[in-house]
Amino acid sequence: xxxxxxxxxxxxxxxxxxxxxxxxxxxxxxxxxxxxxxxxxxxxxxxxxxxxxxxxxxxxxxxxxxxxxxxxxxxxxxxxxxxxxxxxxxxxxxxxxxxxxxxxxxxxxxxxxxxxxxxxxxxxxxxxxxxxxxxxxxxxxxxxxxxxxxxxxxxxxxxxxxxxxxxxxxxxxxxxxxxxxxxxxxxxxxxxxxxxxxxxxxxxxxxxxxxxxxxxxxxxxxxxxxxxxxxxxxxxxxxxxxxxxxxxxxxxxxxxxxxxxxxxxxxxxxxxxxxxxxxxxxxxxxxxxxxxxxxxxxxxxxxxxxxxxxxxxxxxxxxxxxxxxxxxxxxxxxxxxxxxxxxxxxxxxxxxxxxxxxxxxxxxxx
Amino acid sequence: xxxxxxxxxxxxxxxxxxxxxxxxxxxxxxxxxxxxxxxxxxxxxxxxxxxxxxxxxxxxxxxxxxxxxxxxxxxxxxxxxxxxxxxxxxxxxxxxxxxxxxxxxxxxxxxxxxxxxxxxxxxxxxxxxxxxxxxxxxxxxxxxxxxxxxxxxxxxxxxxxxxxxxxxxxxxxxxxxxxxxxxxxxxxxxxxxxxxxxxxxxxxxxxxxxxxxxxxxxxxxxxxxxxxxxxxxxxxxxxxxxxxxxxxxxxxxxxxxxxxxxxxxxxxxxxxxxxxxxxxxxxxxxxxxxxxxxxxxxxxxxxxxxxxxxxxxxxxxxxxxxxxxxxxxxxxxxxxxxxxxxxxxxxxxxxxxxxxxxxxxxxxxx
DNA sequence: AGCGTTTCTGCAATCGTTTGCAGTCTATCG
DNA sequence: CGATAGACTGCAAACGATTGCAGAAACGCT
Numbered sequence: 057x058x059x060x061x062x063x064x065x066x067x068x069x070x071x072x073x074x075x076x077x078x079x080x081x082x083x084x085x086x087x088x089x090x091x092x093x094x095x096x097x098x099x100x101x102x103x104x105x106x107x108x109x110x111x112x113x114x115x116x117x118x119x120x121x122x123x124x125x126x127x128x129x130x131x132x133x134x135x136x137x138x139x140x141x142x143x144x145x146x147x148x149x150x151x152x153x154x155x156x157x158x159x160x161x162x163x164x165x166x167x168x169x170x171x172x173x174x175x176x177x178x179x180x181x182x183x184x185x186x187x188x189x190x191x192x193x194x195x196x197x198x199x200x201x202x203x204x205x206x207x208x209x210x211x212x213x214x215x216x217x218x219x220x221x222x223x224x225x226x227x228x229x230x231x232x233x234x235x236x237x238x239x240x241x242x243x244x245x246x247x248x249x250x251x252x253x254x255x256x257x258x259x260x261x262x263x264x265x266x267x268x269x270x271x272x273x274x275x276x277x278x279x280x281x282x283x284x285x286x287x288x289x290x291x292x293x294x295x296x297x298x299x300x301x302x303x304x305x306x307x308x309x310x311x312x313x314x315x316x317x318x319x320x321x322x323x324x325x326x327x328x329x330x331x332x333x334x335x336x337x338x339x340x341x342x343x344x345x346x347x348x349x350x351x352x353x354x355x356x357x358x359x360x361x362x363x364x365x366x367x368x369x370x371x372x373x374x375x376x377x378x379x380x381x382x383x384x385x386x387x388x389x390x391x392x393x394x395x396x397x398x399x400x401x402x403x404x405x406x407x408x409x410x411x412x413x414x415x416x417x418x419x420x421x422x
Numbered sequence: 423x424x425x426x427x428x429x430x431x432x433x434x435x436x437x438x439x440x441x442x443x444x445x446x447x448x449x450x451x452x453x454x455x456x457x458x459x460x461x462x463x464x465x466x467x468x469x470x471x472x473x474x475x476x477x478x479x480x481x482x483x484x485x486x487x488x489x490x491x492x493x494x495x496x497x498x499x500x501x502x503x504x505x506x507x508x509x510x511x512x513x514x515x516x517x518x519x520x521x522x523x524x525x526x527x528x529x530x531x532x533x534x535x536x537x538x539x540x541x542x543x544x545x546x547x548x549x550x551x552x553x554x555x556x557x558x559x560x561x562x563x564x565x566x567x568x569x570x571x572x573x574x575x576x577x578x579x580x581x582x583x584x585x586x587x588x589x590x591x592x593x594x595x596x597x598x599x600x601x602x603x604x605x606x607x608x609x610x611x612x613x614x615x616x617x618x619x620x621x622x623x624x625x626x627x628x629x630x631x632x633x634x635x636x637x638x639x640x641x642x643x644x645x646x647x648x649x650x651x652x653x654x655x656x657x658x659x660x661x662x663x664x665x666x667x668x669x670x671x672x673x674x675x676x677x678x679x680x681x682x683x684x685x686x687x688x689x690x691x692x693x694x695x696x697x698x699x700x701x702x703x704x705x706x707x708x709x710x711x712x713x714x715x716x717x718x719x720x721x722x723x724x725x726x727x728x729x730x731x732x733x734x735x736x737x738x739x740x741x742x743x744x745x746x747x748x749x750x751x752x753x754x755x756x757x758x759x760x761x762x763x764x765x766x767x768x769x770x771x772x773x774x775x776x777x778x779x780x781x782x783x784x785x786x787x788x
Numbered sequence: 789a790g791c792g793t794t795t796c797t798g799c800a801a802t803c804g805t806t807t808g809c810a811g812t813c814t815a816t817c818g
Numbered sequence: 819c820g821a822t823a824g825a826c827t828g829c830a831a832a833c834g835a836t837t838g839c840a841g842a843a844a845c846g847c848t
Contacts (some may be wrong), residue, residue, distance in 0.1 A: 071828045108804030132492040152518035306702035313704030336672035339678030474834030
């Protein structure tokens with residue numbers, strides 16, 4: 057069917073081994089034959105068979121990326137980044153969708169190593185730690201976005217504490233002191249970490265943490281809507297809401313529209329993670345960018361290095377954090393008439409009576 | 423490293439060939455040995471090496487899906503559907519992102535056949551027809567969403583003429599007669615077909631086709647915004663806009679918001695293709711659903727059948743259409759006070775003076 | 789018992805590469 | 819001119835499975 061190495065060798069009247077050496081450039085052939093063979097190979101349209109090669113070398117030039125889904129915008133850009141980077145390195149990406157389901161994850165993982173993938177970037181569910189650990193002996197693995205606590209795998213994480221801190225501080229600087237937080241489940245790392253960043257910013261500014269303003273849960277848009285309603289129905293509703301959960305944003309926006317609440321005039325809204333349409337929404341929605349692009353790039357970097365390192369390595373660092381970034385658009389507004397704030401960024405004022413207030417702020421119970 | 427067939431054979435004190443036959447279930451082994459071997463294989467944790475198997479059989483159990491990107495919601499659901507279906511059939515999906523770029527597409531295609539994929543579902547750019555045709559000899563291919571006119575490959579298409587017709591008719595039934603259309607480039611199949619459906623619905627209702635209401639282009643949100651502005655700035659602006667282009671919707675919505683135009687009170691808006699947030703937008707946006715899910719399913723069906731058929735086949739049918747569906751939400755409104763329309767669906771009225779008007783309607787020049 | 793069938797098993801070749809080892813050639817040096 | 823190193827090249831064995839062919843065992847039948 058297709059042209060094999062043997063055909064090339066025959067056409068060039070050399071042995072298969074010579075042909076192989078010439079084309080792979082192992083350097084053990086004379087300059088002349090090498091050139092001659094590459095020419096002939098090109099003329100014949102020879103393409104090496106990765107399967108045969110893989111059988112011998114134990115490599116497949118396949119790298120898998122296992123994510124939960126593709127509806128999440130972050131996963132989309134990550135997939136695109138990973139694909140592009142890998143392709144440039146001569147690998148094919150094997151994109152798998154695990155649906156955040158441990159069983160399916162486990163299934164997929166075994167299929168993948170069956171296929172002798174050369175590397176794996178995975179957003180772990182967290183329930184297959186032992187399996188992952190075992191696989192890591194055979195193939196370089198990098199965890200992305202989530203950590204699997206049962207393993208000591210190299211992990212690339214978003215800096216959620218910092219991101220939440222940044223976002224909250226932004227709102228504080230705009231004069232908000234009652235800031236609602238809609239955040240993810242507290243048994244996920246990101247849920248915990250985003251809450252902690254929020255709390256830190258508040259404390260630093262000497263603002264007491266009000267439990268009633270903090271709502272956590274396993275979010276789908278519906279729950280986002282519910283939480284938003286709860287916040288707005290409070291006797292003293294917040295002047296700003298920080299939706300620190302991707303899925304919840306949709307629901308929150310809907311409630312806000314239903315109630316004819318004007319953003320940012322009546323309420324400031326800040327979201328975590330970007331979506332393509334946030335920029336086109338009116339008002340354009342300010343966000344904390346978790347740096348999906350950077351995360352993916354770093355994960356690929358790490359993976360490639362481990363793949364080069366060939367099993368040795370394990371050079372100490374196991375966890376990388378990628379900085380978050382505040383993207384100011386039009387959904388947050390200054391509410392204090394007090395400081396005219398002509399001059400650049402308002403400074404954060406951690407000194408102002410922070411100590412006295414700190415004791416007053418009870419830790420959030422969610 | 424991992425346990426091979428030889429190990430299993432040794433443990434069972436049979437030859438490799440017997441082991442192979444027993445485990446693959448070719449039926450040429452005795453019941454007893456078969457059971458014994460499966461047991462031993464399980465105990466030893468034997469997993470067949472797909473690479474070695476592939477070398478011999480020429481199959482890889484890999485099926486590729488090549489789409490333009492993952493930001494398009496339709497592609498997301500297609501990817502998820504295809505992955506799920508294939509997985510159930512014991513295949514791994516190789517998801518590739520071609521960026522609608524012919525060169526990258528060509529590249530990817532060769533890599534894929536190098537890897538001896540067993541099948542391919544591709545959204546063609548349309549510029550690599552000859553290559554595709556050549557590849558089709560080696561591997562079953564099904565085109566999705568777009569046709570590549572240079573080939574006679576089996577193709578699964580959305581029924582764009584019908585979808586556009588359905589949408590336009592819906593607006594007409596609501597009493598609109600000046601309906602703006604923002605549509606894709608006319609050198610793409612979908613662009614042409616959606617326009618034709620729009621025109622057909624108009625003609626059928628005896629409404630003259632007004633060229634100034636039809637805007638086409640290669641869309642990004644920005645252009646969608648521009649078109650929307652143009653329509654609204656018309657001396658006699660439309661009472662409804664049908665955005666028949668995925669990307670353009672964002673821009674249009676933005677313009678509408680900027681100008682404080684109330685939907686559906688001041689303007690009805692209908693879009694093509696669903697996006698997760700349309701449902702959560704307020705007002706929820708009515709759409710014509712192109713049936714991405716069905717498209718993907720059908721494509722998989724066709725592909726699997728061709729893969730079974732093993733090169734023969736070519737049973738005549740080359741083009742499949744998947745019906746579009748109108749999803750009424752809250753962005754379109756009745757504007758005629760005239761017909762109370764109490765009774766179910768208003769009938770389409772093709773009879774009413776259609777002949778006389780037909781001649782009056784000039785064909786759209788875009 | 790002898791023979792033909794049927795059923796199972798094993799040998800060995802094969803898929804297309806890579807790679808250790810040994811052999812061949814050329815050139816260089818004494 | 820002969821020896822010898824050095825540079826290429828070819829042979830053949832892998833890699834881990836599948837599969838045609840032929841031999842062996844078991845079985846039924848006359």
